[in-house]
Amino acid sequence: MTTLEGGGRRPVVTPAEDAGPAERPRLAARRQPGTRGQWGRFAAILVFTVIALIPIYVTLFLSVRPGTFSSSTSIFTLENFTTVFADTGVLTWLSNSLGVTLATVLISVVVAAPAGYVLSRARSRAVSGYSLLLFIVQSLPIITAIVPLFVLFAKLGLADNLIGIVIVYVGSTMSVATWMMAAYFDSIPRALEEAAWMDGCSVFGSFLRIVLRNSLPGVLSTAIFAFLLAWNDYLVALVFLKSSNVFTLPVGLQSFFQQNATDWGPVMAVSVVMLLPPAIVFAVLNRYFSVGGIGGSLAGR
Amino acid sequence: MSSASPATGIRRALSGVGAAGPGRPPRQTGSKRPSRGALTMLVLVAPSVILLVLINGYPLLYAASQSLHKGSLIITGDFVGVRNYTDVLTRPAFWNAARFTLVFTLVGVFGSWLVGMGLALLLRTRIPAGGIFKVLLMLPWVIPIVVSSTAWNWLVATPDSPIPRLARSLGFGELLFLADPTLAMITVCVFKVWVSFPFMMLMTSAALASVDQNVYEAADMDGATRWQTFTRVTLPMISRSTYISWILMTIFCVNDFPTIFLLTGGGPVDATSSLVILAYRTVFQDFQTGPGVAIAFIMTLALVVISTILFRQIRKGETA
Numbered sequence: 001m002t003t004l005e006g007g008g009r010r011p012v013v014t015p016a017e018d019a020g021p022a023e024r025p026r027l028a029a030r031r032q033p034g035t036r037g038q039w040g041r042f043a044a045i046l047v048f049t050v051i052a053l054i055p056i057y058v059t060l061f062l063s064v065r066p067g068t069f070s071s072s073t074s075i076f077t078l079e080n081f082t083t084v085f086a087d088t089g090v091l092t093w094l095s096n097s098l099g100v101t102l103a104t105v106l107i108s109v110v111v112a113a114p115a116g117y118v119l120s121r122a123r124s125r126a127v128s129g130y131s132l133l134l135f136i137v138q139s140l141p142i143i144t145a146i147v148p149l150f151v152l153f154a155k156l157g158l159a160d161n162l163i164g165i166v167i168v169y170v171g172s173t174m175s176v177a178t179w180m181m182a183a184y185f186d187s188i189p190r191a192l193e194e195a196a197w198m199d200g201c202s203v204f205g206s207f208l209r210i211v212l213r214n215s216l217p218g219v220l221s222t223a224i225f226a227f228l229l230a231w232n233d234y235l236v237a238l239v240f241l242k243s244s245n246v247f248t249l250p251v252g253l254q255s256f257f258q259q260n261a262t263d264w265g266p267v268m269a270v271s272v273v274m275l276l277p278p279a280i281v282f283a284v285l286n287r288y289f290s291v292g293g294i295g296g297s298l299a300g301r
Numbered sequence: 302m303s304s305a306s307p308a309t310g311i312r313r314a315l316s317g318v319g320a321a322g323p324g325r326p327p328r329q330t331g332s333k334r335p336s337r338g339a340l341t342m343l344v345l346v347a348p349s350v351i352l353l354v355l356i357n358g359y360p361l362l363y364a365a366s367q368s369l370h371k372g373s374l375i376i377t378g379d380f381v382g383v384r385n386y387t388d389v390l391t392r393p394a395f396w397n398a399a400r401f402t403l404v405f406t407l408v409g410v411f412g413s414w415l416v417g418m419g420l421a422l423l424l425r426t427r428i429p430a431g432g433i434f435k436v437l438l439m440l441p442w443v444i445p446i447v448v449s450s451t452a453w454n455w456l457v458a459t460p461d462s463p464i465p466r467l468a469r470s471l472g473f474g475e476l477l478f479l480a481d482p483t484l485a486m487i488t489v490c491v492f493k494v495w496v497s498f499p500f501m502m503l504m505t506s507a508a509l510a511s512v513d514q515n516v517y518e519a520a521d522m523d524g525a526t527r528w529q530t531f532t533r534v535t536l537p538m539i540s541r542s543t544y545i546s547w548i549l550m551t552i553f554c555v556n557d558f559p560t561i562f563l564l565t566g567g568g569p570v571d572a573t574s575s576l577v578i579l580a581y582r583t584v585f586q587d588f589q590t591g592p593g594v595a596i597a598f599i600m601t602l603a604l605v606v607i608s609t610i611l612f613r614q615i616r617k618g619e620t621a
Binding site: 039041054146234239268274278282 | 338341342344345346348349350352353355356357359360361363364367420423424426427428429430431434436437438439440441443444445446447448449451452453455456495498552555556558559562563577580581584585590593594597598600601604605608
């Protein structure tokens, strides 16, 4: 499974399971649906995957084909990449995107981790109220927040500024990031902390040295979520960034589309630059890629 | 196993309990600890509260006030009460957008759910290279929409693009995927399903993994057919997770901007203009801040109503 597997996260307990009688373990008799029809299922998945990924092959394929204005006649060329890096703002946009994304990831984790700890450990009316508030905020369309923020940031000189969009991104990650951290902290036994308190450790000390130190998977899944939200965002960047030297890659790429004919080679080269980081992060860390992470990443867009 | 963090969050919010995880020892009564940590807890949660108020709370109140005023992006004009709302509600463009949002959301939620669940069912059992498929099939969700919409544009945008050419050679005639209103609506919805099915696949896979295998065995012994097993055993057992994934996908679809905007820009002639697109255009292209924000608020209200109805369903499931 590609979901987060660290520690004893609570499984989704379905009602039927709750009500079910305590069965005896019957491992030997467990039905193994697998061998029968295995190749049929394989073929079905294979065909589906091959068709579903056509837009991705198209991107990869066109990025290494000579562009409209190219004199090259070869089948494979890296010309598009050299052109976009040499002649356009792609390098600037790439470093803007990377900077904004890394800042968002760092700040989100630093702010959400302690909040998640409070959500996980403290039990009071105020805390559950806060949790409900987080959910409401999460379901609000970002478009309602963007107009006032734009007005406010324009006054503060933060519109058309990378710091401004980092603030918006961090704000949009907050709900899901806090829940993700809280859910992970739930899996870390309290007894560990209680022992530390006995030894005179403060609450903050135990949070830092015991809970957080054992929460790398939780931190990673929160970080992946924030990464995808910031890297893939289009709407916030579109509204806030107006000058090409502060563009992030998504708005930068859009500036390639001309009125008449689009030169697809360079466009696809930039696309490849843009899809590689999330694809690599996902391929390497996919076991930390929790449902919550991807869930929230779209909610922010 | 992951329990879907938003789901956890929703359950927290629903149950009104901070975080009473099963298997956690109950807090000792009479312990001195709570008061000892209270200040620390406050300090720990403070940065997130401040951010939430600044980035989400303040804009919400400001927007609420803007929706009651005349004026542009920069200058807030006279107070007009609910006139922006009544004005918006009488525009045909609003109802067109509302209708498209409904279609887009229904197709987006159930289309991606059907595809995602089908894949999750196929991938549940051991098949060759199953792990590789699971990673590859997540790509439509993981890569930026800007990238995938670019590729889709190349595939369908003009009459000379590959897919229209293919349709022509198969005898379907001249299909203008993004220029014909009906076809553009279909194309945008299909694109949304393409982007979203991995999420549903992941949610359903997680839910299926938590179903006790013995139940299937029992169904097998009772002579249930495959279809009966699916409808009477599998679906009810994953119902809670299904409702949660529907709620989340509804939120994603209603709030979705880039999927539509990047493919069609809301056109042709507003055929694919959803409420978010309409709100965006009203504010940033027509410079009517009040009506634009009013549209967004009406949309939010609808979303809250739908979420509440689905939440009720979950609760019913829990008490049953």
